[in-house]
Amino acid sequence: MKTPTCDLDPIPSTLVMACLPALRPHLLSVINSSLSTGSVPPALKLASVTPILKKPGLDPDIHNNYRPISNLPFLSKILERTVVHQLKTHLDSNQLYEPFQSGFRSHHSTETALIKVTNDLLLSSDEHSLNILILLDLSAAFDTINHSILLSHLESSLHITGTALSWFKSYLSDREQFISINKFKSDTAPVSQGVPQGSVLGPLLFILYLLPLGDIIRHHGLQYPCYADDTQLYISTKSITPTIHSSITNCLTDIKTWMQANFLKLNTDKSEVLIIGPKSLNKSHHNFSLCIDGITVPASSHVRNLGIIFDQTLSYERHINHIRKTAFFLLKNSACLRPSLSSAAAETLIHAFITSRLDYCNSILYGSPTKIINKLQYIQNSTARLLSHSRTRDHITPVLQNLHWLPIQQRIQFKILLITPSHSPSHSQAQPQICQRQPP
Numbered sequence: 001m002k003t004p005t006c007d008l009d010p011i012p013s014t015l016v017m018a019c020l021p022a023l024r025p026h027l028l029s030v031i032n033s034s035l036s037t038g039s040v041p042p043a044l045k046l047a048s049v050t051p052i053l054k055k056p057g058l059d060p061d062i063h064n065n066y067r068p069i070s071n072l073p074f075l076s077k078i079l080e081r082t083v084v085h086q087l088k089t090h091l092d093s094n095q096l097y098e099p100f101q102s103g104f105r106s107h108h109s110t111e112t113a114l115i116k117v118t119n120d121l122l123l124s125s126d127e128h129s130l131n132i133l134i135l136l137d138l139s140a141a142f143d144t145i146n147h148s149i150l151l152s153h154l155e156s157s158l159h160i161t162g163t164a165l166s167w168f169k170s171y172l173s174d175r176e177q178f179i180s181i182n183k184f185k186s187d188t189a190p191v192s193q194g195v196p197q198g199s200v201l202g203p204l205l206f207i208l209y210l211l212p213l214g215d216i217i218r219h220h221g222l223q224y225p226c227y228a229d230d231t232q233l234y235i236s237t238k239s240i241t242p243t244i245h246s247s248i249t250n251c252l253t254d255i256k257t258w259m260q261a262n263f264l265k266l267n268t269d270k271s272e273v274l275i276i277g278p279k280s281l282n283k284s285h286h287n288f289s290l291c292i293d294g295i296t297v298p299a300s301s302h303v304r305n306l307g308i309i310f311d312q313t314l315s316y317e318r319h320i321n322h323i324r325k326t327a328f329f330l331l332k333n334s335a336c337l338r339p340s341l342s343s344a345a346a347e348t349l350i351h352a353f354i355t356s357r358l359d360y361c362n363s364i365l366y367g368s369p370t371k372i373i374n375k376l377q378y379i380q381n382s383t384a385r386l387l388s389h390s391r392t393r394d395h396i397t398p399v400l401q402n403l404h405w406l407p408i409q410q411r412i413q414f415k416i417l418l419i420t421p422s423h424s425p426s427h428s429q430a431q432p433q434i435c436q437r438q439p440p
Contacts, residue, residue: 006073027078039170045171046177047197048178049197051069084200104207111361114306114361120223125277128277129236131237132237133234133275136233137231138266139267145193146263149263153208154208216255217251222247239281266293273289279312308361324375324379328382334353350386358376358379362408363412365412
């Protein structure tokens with residue numbers, strides 16, 4: 001029998017799904033009883049935590065090198081999915097989401113967050129303005145959420161009351177976890193703060209906890225697109241005057257004050273500042289810096305924003321070169337394995353390690369110079385030749401057609417069609433990131 005996904009489950013979840021017709025009435029009874037009484041069974045509030053090394057080769061004797069992976073019972077996740085569905089319906093119908101929060105929402109992603117940022121920055125640069133981009137990082141944000149503050153916010157701001165509020169109180173209270181390594185288990189320990197790790201509901205509760213932050217930032221005139229706890233602020237200006245600098249500083253001070261009151265902490269070591277705009281304007285601000293949580297953070301020449309490397313002119317050349325270097329390293333290793341792989345296995349390998357990098361947030365490259373797109377096209381061509389055993393002098397178009405691969409430029413256009421609401425009827429809740437986008 002297959003091992004259960006979570007060691008708290010007596011049988012594998014696949015077996016439960018196979019027997020679902022017989023078990024469905026009993027599962028429904030448990031879920032309905034929990035929702036109607038506003039209580040969560042204690043057995044569903046116990047988590048098994050397994051420490052995993054963050055990267056191969058790290059010293060296993062150093063505790064900080066481990067990432068805790070939390071697993072919850074299968075039935076707990078079914079119950080949470082039911083609550084998530086009802087909670088999202090409530091949030092959507094009453095427009096209670098942060099407008100530019102792209103994390104853990106249907107039809108939203110890191111790509112929709114980056115589309116908003118990229119479009120605003122490009123339009124501002126076209127108007128010969130400077131943009132000050134600030135990337136803020138939170139330390140262990142999911143683990144420091146205060147339950148009392150969260151419940152108060154659910155009641156006062158999101159209008160969740162009565163039995164529904166009682167259910168959330170029960171869900172967050174009296175939670176426990178234990179460490180599981182191989183067949184050894186520790187004693188259980190209480191979890192008195194943070195959203196439950198490994199849960200279905202936890203990420204949604206986290207972005208609701210951050211809702212007041214958006215109003216604080218907009219009060220100072222800064223834009224605030226975000227993805228979960230990855231917070232980015234930016235402001236456009238013709239010149240960086242003392243007034244602009246003061247507005248940003250006051251905004252950061254208010255953010256720090258709010259976070260301290262809500263048990264969150266900025267990670268200054270990972271917070272970054274970037275000045276984006278025409279080269280002629282950028283030169284006069286190379287010594288620009290901001291004070292974040294008492295630490296002076298100088299402007300960088302480039303930053304990594306949700307996996308994409310932004311530079312001072314938003315050319316993405318540094319990002320493309322990084323993709324190219326990584327892709328050819330992976331391609332070289334794949335070439336060594338290719339003789340021992342079937343065509344299907346080789347294609348799966350290629351898509352997992354190379355195509356995924358070419359496609360990640362590629363819509364922001366729309367309108368980029370041909371020389372930028374050609375660098376990515378060269379990677380795709382080399383990958384297609386490896387997969388199809390084609391020679392270098394063979395024309396690449398038939399090779400791509402036989403593989404049913406769109407060229408890079410068409411892949412970008414196809415992605416835009418997929419995420420644009422007017423071309424995607426299923427996107428009934430059209431993202432403001434997309435709706436407000438203008439041609440670059």
